[in-house]
Amino acid sequence: xxxxxxxxxxxxxxxxxxxxxxxxxxxxxxxxxxxxMVSGPDFSGSxxxxxxxxxxxxxxxxxxxxxxIPLNDAARLYALSWPASRQTxxxxxxxxxxxPYFWYAPANYRIWEERDQFTQRLTAWRFYGQIAxxxxxxxxxxxxxxxxxxxxxxxxxxxxxxxxxTLTVTTTHLKxxxxxxxxxxxxxxxxxxxxxxxxxxxxxxxAVIDDPVYLSEPLSxxxxxxxxxxxxxxxxxxxxxSEQILGRKNDTVPNHLFGQNPYARExxxxxxxxxxxxxxxxxxxxxxxxxxxxxxxxxxxxxxPSGPAAVSRAPDPTPNDGQIHVFRVADNVYMLAGDGANIAxxxxxxxxxxVDTGAGKLSDKVIESIKTLSAKPIQFIVNTSFHxxxxxxxxxxxAAGADPSVTGSFFSMQFQxxxxxxxxxxxxxxxxxxxxxxxxxxxTDTFVEDRRRKFYNGEAVEAFPQPNAITxxxxxxxxxxxxxxxxxxxxxxxxxxFIDTANGGSIxxxxxxxxxxxxxxxxxxxxxxxxxxxxxxxxxxxxWEVAEYRxxxxxxxDRVQALIKSGATLQQALAARPTFDYDVRYGATTGAxxxxxxxxxxxxxxxxxxxxxx
Amino acid sequence: xxxxxxxxVLGALFFAATVSAHHSFTATYDNDKTMTIEGTxxxxxxxxxxSFLHVNVKNKEGKEExxxxxxxxxxxxxxxxxxxxxKAGDPVVVRGNPARDPADMRLRxxxxxxxxxxxxxxxxxxxxxx
Numbered sequence: 001x002x003x004x005x006x007x008x009x010x011x012x013x014x015x016x017x018x019x020x021x022x023x024x025x026x027x028x029x030x031x032x033x034x035x036x037m038v039s040g041p042d043f044s045g046s047x048x049x050x051x052x053x054x055x056x057x058x059x060x061x062x063x064x065x066x067x068x069i070p071l072n073d074a075a076r077l078y079a080l081s082w083p084a085s086r087q088t089x090x091x092x093x094x095x096x097x098x099x100p101y102f103w104y105a106p107a108n109y110r111i112w113e114e115r116d117q118f119t120q121r122l123t124a125w126r127f128y129g130q131i132a133x134x135x136x137x138x139x140x141x142x143x144x145x146x147x148x149x150x151x152x153x154x155x156x157x158x159x160x161x162x163x164x165x166t167l168t169v170t171t172t173h174l175k176x177x178x179x180x181x182x183x184x185x186x187x188x189x190x191x192x193x194x195x196x197x198x199x200x201x202x203x204x205x206x207a208v209i210d211d212p213v214y215l216s217e218p219l220s221x222x223x224x225x226x227x228x229x230x231x232x233x234x235x236x237x238x239x240x241x242s243e244q245i246l247g248r249k250n251d252t253v254p255n256h257l258f259g260q261n262p263y264a265r266e267x268x269x270x271x272x273x274x275x276x277x278x279x280x281x282x283x284x285x286x287x288x289x290x291x292x293x294x295x296x297x298x299x300x301x302x303x304x305p306s307g308p309a310a311v312s313r314a315p316d317p318t319p320n321d322g323q324i325h326v327f328r329v330a331d332n333v334y335m336l337a338g339d340g341a342n343i344a345x346x347x348x349x350x351x352x353x354x355v356d357t358g359a360g361k362l363s364d365k366v367i368e369s370i371k372t373l374s375a376k377p378i379q380f381i382v383n384t385s386f387h388x389x390x391x392x393x394x395x396x397x398x399a400a401g402a403d404p405s406v407t408g409s410f411f412s413m414q415f416q417x418x419x420x421x422x423x424x425x426x427x428x429x430x431x432x433x434x435x436x437x438x439x440x441x442x443x444t445d446t447f448v449e450d451r452r453r454k455f456y457n458g459e460a461v462e463a464f465p466q467p468n469a470i471t472x473x474x475x476x477x478x479x480x481x482x483x484x485x486x487x488x489x490x491x492x493x494x495x496x497x498f499i500d501t502a503n504g505g506s507i508x509x510x511x512x513x514x515x516x517x518x519x520x521x522x523x524x525x526x527x528x529x530x531x532x533x534x535x536x537x538x539x540x541x542x543x544w545e546v547a548e549y550r551x552x553x554x555x556x557x558d559r560v561q562a563l564i565k566s567g568a569t570l571q572q573a574l575a576a577r578p579t580f581d582y583d584v585r586y587g588a589t590t591g592a593x594x595x596x597x598x599x600x601x602x603x604x605x606x607x608x609x610x611x612x613x614x
Numbered sequence: 615x616x617x618x619x620x621x622x623v624l625g626a627l628f629f630a631a632t633v634s635a636h637h638s639f640t641a642t643y644d645n646d647k648t649m650t651i652e653g654t655x656x657x658x659x660x661x662x663x664x665s666f667l668h669v670n671v672k673n674k675e676g677k678e679e680x681x682x683x684x685x686x687x688x689x690x691x692x693x694x695x696x697x698x699x700x701k702a703g704d705p706v707v708v709r710g711n712p713a714r715d716p717a718d719m720r721l722r723x724x725x726x727x728x729x730x731x732x733x734x735x736x737x738x739x740x741x742x743x744x
Contacts, residue, residue, distance in 0.1 A: 084641040
């Protein structure tokens with residue numbers, strides 16, 4: 001009986017895992033695509049790494065040993081601001097490995113094939129690494145990569161094909177990881193193409209990283225695996241984070257201010273190398289490195305922000321094609337993308353609960369999409385903010401929740417507007433500001449307490465106000481069974497936070513709000529999976545990206561605070577470019593929320609913190 | 615493609631060859647220095663990727679502060695008699711490499727001795743970690 005239970009659990013978990021990876025267009029019951037008949041070299045077996053050559057290719061390395069890496073100026077400053085002490089921050093202790101870093105751990109690897117049960121066609125290669133227990137799947141069945149708004153993982157999403165005797169693997173949907181774990185980042189916009197060639201008991205691998213955010217040109221890294229005659233029977237290396245530094249506040253993220261890394265010259269000094277060579281960059285890759293100037297002025301210039309203002313080089317994951325894109329996040333919770341801010345929808349036997357209603361330009365399509373998820377009426381809407389891109393669809397979406405069957409019932413007497421439409425819920429200040437700004441359909445059901453709760457569709461749903469974050473009326477919503485948190489604009493993957501100081505927002509409140517989210521998240525394995533986050537804008541994530549965002553804001557806060565302490569005016573703070581290393585990922589020079597406006601909001605809220613909100 | 619392969623080759627020629635673990639102790643600690651602390655165990659966490667021993671130590675002003683001592687992975691510590699019996703309040707002397715960032719109050723474990731019974735780690739063969 002227990003074996004049967006175990007079997008059922010295994011089957012359910014497997015089905016859930018497959019469902020989570022099912023790409024658009026493959027419905028339940030249809031299985032994976034049949035895919036082409038492919039054949040090529042067999043990579044199966046147990047392997048150990050044999051690093052080919054270079055220190056620049058090893059995983060961790062020395063501090064400020066960036067030479068030979070074509071990192072751009074932003075990546076160099078990102079790396080220079082990184083102290084090893086960053087690894088003591090909880091979310092960094094069990095960080096997973098992106099490829100090709102995946103292959104640089106001094107431990108055991110196993111490769112095996114997955115074949116379709118009925119046709120015996122090769123459906124996937126599996127790569128497993130002992131350190132971090134990394135588990136990669138390389139699909140060989142021709143399936144497409146997921147949409148851009150799908151979650152990223154440290155393994156990423158890989159597809160493969162044979163090119164003669166070479167297995168070529170293309171990986172997207174990677175998280176921000178390391179090119180080298182001494183601070184040199186690989187961004188979440190990177191695509192990695194790997195070529196695997198087997199000669200007897202040796203696999204040679206050449207990986208090419210194309211990272212539009214942090215690299216000036218593609219970086220190639222080579223490595224080798226040597227086959228082990230026997231299974232080493234050592235495959236586990238579970239990681240569990242802990243409170244490594246007792247008593248440290250959760251808004252502490254160790255970092256070096258620009259130009260103040262005390263170890264910037266250490267590696268070059270010990271190796272008697274030019275400092276400019278150790279600082280990396282595309283001109284340290286080629287022979288011209290020998291002729292580079294290495295005087296103090298040149299070195300200092302490479303350690304400080306310079307050049308024209310940068311804008312984000314990461315593509316916007318939302319299609320913005322006039323359509324609403326529905327993505328199942330977990331269980332009965334979906335994300336609808338395409339009409340301004342992301343919309344979350346929870347469905348079940350009672351009806352639909354919607355978090356935010358978008359900009360209102362595509363409300364008819366939003367309602368149509370919700371109806372494909374649930375035939376029941378939309379009974380509740382929660383607004384995470386008063387901003388128009390979150391509330392613009394309130395009127396139409398609420399009206400779509402009309403339900404004559406409850407009119408006059410105790411249900412309609414309990415909730416404002418029930419029967420006529422959905423009841424709109426928010427923190428009180430959201431209602432106040434919507435009324436003041438004459439925005440349509442403001443919330444009618446408000447709260448000022450620390451938690452508004454509701455059991456709906458068989459699930460506990462909680463709304464938590466986040467005082468003085470983006471505004472003074474933001475909330476985040478937690479669907480506890482599905483374990484999905486709707487962050488509103490407290491967290492986005494596309495821009496700096498839209499801290500609205502005129503309406504009560506502040507950098508301090510924003511950092512606290514992100515830490516509030518992180519206090520509720522749990523990952524499944526090495527900062528992957530578990531609690532999933534629907535951001536105000538951008539793609540679905542888990543806690544890793546929230547932690548990265550928090551880290552960035554703490555670091556920028558520290559820099560602006562240091563500028564204020566030195567007596568800098570706002571103009572001087574802007575000129576110091578305290579966001580320089582993040583502008584290539586989040587920056588903007590045009591539009592409603594530019595980098596300068598963000599820096600101004602940080603500066604203003606540090607100089608004049610908002611009064612405590614309601 | 616040819617250009618990126620050239621990059622790898624040039625990089626190989628330019629830099630010396632070493633292999634280092636995922637977690638760089640050279641980057642984290644000043645391995646040329648050692649220091650000794652004496653106090654009582656506040657907490658012991660047997661963990662991967664590394665274990666931590668937290669030690670209450672009185673500073674020069676007599677104020678108690680916590681030192682955070684990074685130790686080996688759980689698997690590397692298995693079988694060590696001291697490890698299985700460490701508990702809060704145990705009096706210990708710890709020798710280690712100080713962190714590059716003094717604010718962390720952190721050491722990389724070199725050796726530890728419990729003064730109440732002499733049990734120790736770091737003095738025998740193989741009692742090191744990377």
